[in-house]
Amino acid sequence: MKIVFPTYYKKFHCIANNCKNNCCSAGWEIDIDNKTLNLYKNTSGELGKKLKNNIDYYKTPHFKLEKNGKCPFLNNENLCEIYIKLGEDKLCDICKEHPRFYEYFSGIKEGGIGLCCEESARIILNETQPFSTYEITINDKSCEHYNQNIYDYLHKARQKIIKYLENTKLPILFRIRDVLWYTHTLQQNIDFNLLDDENIFTVNTYSNSDLKPILEFFLNLEPNDINWFKYIKKCINLIDIYNLKKLEFENLNPEISLYLKNISIYFIWRYFMKGTFDKDILSKVKLMVISISILKYLFFCKWIENKNINFSDYIEIVTKYSEEIEYSEENLSALEKISYDLDIFDTEYLLGLMQ
Ligand code: SF4
Structure with missing residues (x-):
């Protein structure tokens, strides 16, 4: 093989x-x-x-x-x-x-x-x-x-998604937003047994969504390190400043685009094809969207705290997040399940985070 x-x-x-x-x-x-x-x-x-x-x-x-x-x-x-x-x-x-x-x-x-x-x-x-x-x-x-038709369908879709995340000349959050909408459509096709070809296109979203309830939801997950909750609670307190200073942060730290793009492709590579076995790709892409939103926010909190952010800070935040979320079977399945149960994990709500 x-x-x-x-x-x-x-x-x-x-x-x-x-x-x-x-x-x-x-x-x-x-x-x-x-x-x-x-x-x-x-x-x-x-x-x-x-x-x-x-x-x-x-x-x-x-x-x-x-x-x-x-x-x-x-x-x-x-x-x-x-x-x-x-x-x-x-x-x-x-x-x-x-x-x-x-x-x-x-x-x-x-x-x-x-x-x-x-x-x-x-x-x-x-x-x-x-x-x-x-x-x-x-x-x-x-x-x-497994069903070979589903595998082929998802394999082709994943290539399209990675190419879109990699090449499109839109800001990275917009590229992710479009990928989320594309996956939403593919999921409907799979649910109705119609494996139609679809294209990724630019979605217009008109409302901003608040990250705070999602961060608060994370406090219900199982911590690996007890300090993780304290850290998330401390960061939640900065949410109002985030809304004011988000653009300044992005402009002063343009490297974030590359990091978020690479992380989003990592999530797609790692999780998307698992949909071959459970026919659920939407929760996998939602996991990517939520992870990108939270990581970007945690980068911001570090920047506010230190008035600066360097490469070791990025690595520390990403590894800690991954340890707490990706490397806990319990947390991964809680997020997968909740992605269909709570309004704050609806596709529409998550589209509003990608602004
Ligand atoms: S495998 Fe473990 S010890 Fe080696 S670099 Fe990674 S985290 Fe560090």
Whole structure:
């Protein structure tokens, strides 16, 4: 089978102890696959003893984290002891693969790198080349159970969307707005079993929507880090200033357009084709729209707070957001469900955010 990656994937290497937000100290449960668990059970010596004492075998076996959320195998130099003593190939699948993600189709697998990692966020935000992909042949299992017509329909639509986000000479929020409307139309086609070809066109919106209720909704989600809620609450207090100073912020920080464009394409690449399996593309594009709105707002809050914003600030905000939202199955499915249930997640309301 073939595997397809964004071209920027080639640039990714874990920066290990140079990473400020090391994923091995983020408090995430690190599950251990069976093959690696057997290997760890049979490891001898001091490391073998440490492995046995630091694995929790209850339900899904995982490493027992320290109180501060750090993996017990991360040494004082922030390097992995298992990697150093046993080698990279002896890491469990999660540690070997993070922050990579995959989606399986028939004869083709898609991959990428996730925004929760500071090195991949740096690569994705900084990418100045138009989005492109490359493929290689691998041995892997295929996923055969889906409707090929839907797959073909969405595959073609995704190409159109990425091209539109990449090339159109409109401000990035307008491009995203048009993509949202296009997806809304495609979703209706899918719902009525009419896989008609559609074009993306410029939508006129007449009303501005308020971001505040969406930010407040985020306080109902499950936090990974308890400080996240405090941070969001603090930012909500700046919403009135945002409405006054949004344009000044955009003019003084034009790099934001590139970052938002790259992030929007990342979301499309990562989530859109999942619609092949559940026939729901609208909630995936709404996730992108909401994420773009919130990230832009959080960039603004940092700019207000520091009277400036630099590249590390952008990376810190993006990785934190991704960690809290994308890397929580619970939060992702809450957002997916709510995107059809609450008025503030209606297509019309979200169109009004893209001004
Ligand atoms: S967050 Fe990314 S760069 Fe940092 S340690 Fe984890 S994989 Fe490596």
